Amino acid sequence: MTPHQSPTRRRRRSLPSSLAAASRAALDGAAKLPMDLIFEILSRVPVRSLCRFRCVSKVWQALLLDPIFVAAHKSLNAETFIVVSSLPKVPDGDRELRLMDMDGNDVRVIKGIPCSGLVSASMGDLVCVRDGSNDGPCVINPATGKVLVDCPKHGVRSLEAWNFVFGFGRAIPSGTYKVVRFSDDRSCEVFSLGDSTGWRRSECPPADFFFVRSSVVAVKGVMYFLASRNKYADTLLCFDIESEEWTKTIGSPKEVLQQYTRNSWSNTIAELNDTVCMVQLMERVTSYIWVNIWLLQDSHQDTWIKAFTIRISEFTYRYKPLRVTPDGGKLILYSTVFGEGHALQVYDLHTETCTTLRRLDYVTSISLCSLFGQPLSQPRS
Numbered sequence: 001m002t003p004h005q006s007p008t009r010r011r012r013r014s015l016p017s018s019l020a021a022a023s024r025a026a027l028d029g030a031a032k033l034p035m036d037l038i039f040e041i042l043s044r045v046p047v048r049s050l051c052r053f054r055c056v057s058k059v060w061q062a063l064l065l066d067p068i069f070v071a072a073h074k075s076l077n078a079e080t081f082i083v084v085s086s087l088p089k090v091p092d093g094d095r096e097l098r099l100m101d102m103d104g105n106d107v108r109v110i111k112g113i114p115c116s117g118l119v120s121a122s123m124g125d126l127v128c129v130r131d132g133s134n135d136g137p138c139v140i141n142p143a144t145g146k147v148l149v150d151c152p153k154h155g156v157r158s159l160e161a162w163n164f165v166f167g168f169g170r171a172i173p174s175g176t177y178k179v180v181r182f183s184d185d186r187s188c189e190v191f192s193l194g195d196s197t198g199w200r201r202s203e204c205p206p207a208d209f210f211f212v213r214s215s216v217v218a219v220k221g222v223m224y225f226l227a228s229r230n231k232y233a234d235t236l237l238c239f240d241i242e243s244e245e246w247t248k249t250i251g252s253p254k255e256v257l258q259q260y261t262r263n264s265w266s267n268t269i270a271e272l273n274d275t276v277c278m279v280q281l282m283e284r285v286t287s288y289i290w291v292n293i294w295l296l297q298d299s300h301q302d303t304w305i306k307a308f309t310i311r312i313s314e315f316t317y318r319y320k321p322l323r324v325t326p327d328g329g330k331l332i333l334y335s336t337v338f339g340e341g342h343a344l345q346v347y348d349l350h351t352e353t354c355t356t357l358r359r360l361d362y363v364t365s366i367s368l369c370s371l372f373g374q375p376l377s378q379p380r381s
Contacts, residue, residue: 039063039069042060042064042073043069043076044076046079050073078123079370079371080123081101081107081368081369082101082102082104082344082368083097083099083118084096084098084366085117086360086361089362095111095112095113096111097109097111097127097140097145099142099369100358103357104344104357104358108142108143108145110142110145113138118130118366119216120168123271123274123369124168124169124177125142125143126139126142126177127139127140127142127168130166136151137151137166137168137179139179139193148193152191164181165181165183165212165213166180166181166216167218167223168218169219169222169223169241171242172220172242173242176194176241178190179191180223180241184211186204186205187204188201188202188205188239190244205237205239205249207237207246208229209227209229209235211227211228212225212226212227212237213268215268215269217270217271217276218241218271219271219274220274221241222239222247223239224237224276225237225239226268234278235249235251251302252267253280253304266281267281268320270322272293272295272324275295276299277296277321278293279291279293279321280294288313288314289312289313289316290309290310291309291310291316293308293310294306308349311352312335315337315338315340317336319333319335320335321333322366322368323368330347330348331346331349333345334360336363341361342363
């Protein structure tokens with residue numbers, strides 16, 4: 001194949017017969033463009049443009065709604081958005097779930113949902129949020145703002161199982177979304193979307209740990225729970241979402257144990273460009289502190305690499321990397337600083353300077369989501 005020869009020109013994509021017939025009728029007497037070529041062009045068009053293109057003709061509308069096209073568009077396009085959950089700005093006001101683009105501009109604001117925080121901590125086209133009782137989360141389609149599933153409440157709980165840590169992710173290869181609920185008594189339950197069974201008891205992790213913190217991330221079909229062995233040592237508990245089995249434990253970077261961290265309880269994990277990362281806040285040095293961002297390079301060998309070391313304010317108490325830009329030169333992040341509040345920022349890795357994209361109010365949690373070809377309404381205040 002020559003450099004300018006597209007593989008789609010060599011192998012024509014087969015369209016549904018009804019759609020092909022409709023396209024021939026619509027294009028009869030007009031300048032004809034092969035429907036498979038239109039398919040290939042539109043499959044690379046951004047989501048927002050596709051929403052407008054549905055009005056071009058009935059043929060285009062049928063094409064854009066066809067499952068074959070939707071699947072092809074998903075494989076080629078994924079717009080990344082920032083999801084922010086926040087508390088009411090006034091007493092008895094509505095909680096908000098705010099969808100923003102990567103520049104911090106509002107795309108959609110969802111109000112009136114029982115959201116005290118996000119369970120989602122990794123990419124996906126659905127998000128999971130906790131309600132105020134920290135008991136039964138619900139799953140929301142951020143593109144439409146609709147609640148898809150309201151997970152059953154736990155009901156009567158023992159004193160040992162009062163607090164829960166939730167995880168949310170998609171299994172591979174089935175693609176099934178699952179919610180995992182981990183309690184203080186080390187019991188584990190799983191809820192599968194589309195399954196009427198409800199919560200199902202799963203085995204407990206075999207590892208020895210002190211407690212599981214509310215720092216959970218799902219990456220490539222595996223859910224990672226950050227657990228503490230003691231004040232100075234962390235471990236990752238690995239849960240295979242497809243098989244619903246605990247596979248192994250992963251230790252913290254060895255350097256983390258040897259350096260002057262505040263304590264291991266200040267460490268968190270996140271998903272950064274499809275990789276598990278650990279965020280380590282160092283002890284104060286004069287008027288600032290350092291944050292180390294470690295990437296899990298090999299989960300089988302417990303190999304970590306230190307990707308970034310960034311100087312931040314000594315009053316920083318929350319710091320979460322969100323995304324490295326495609327050119328690799330900037331890091332989009334969220335931070336909370338005493339006296340300054342919450343902010344969405346961009347750190348330039350070349351100049352080592354940080355720019356604030358937007359100030360945020362009353363934030364409880366922040367994450368990312370990917371929307372594939374789904375219509376987005378205009379922002380609502």
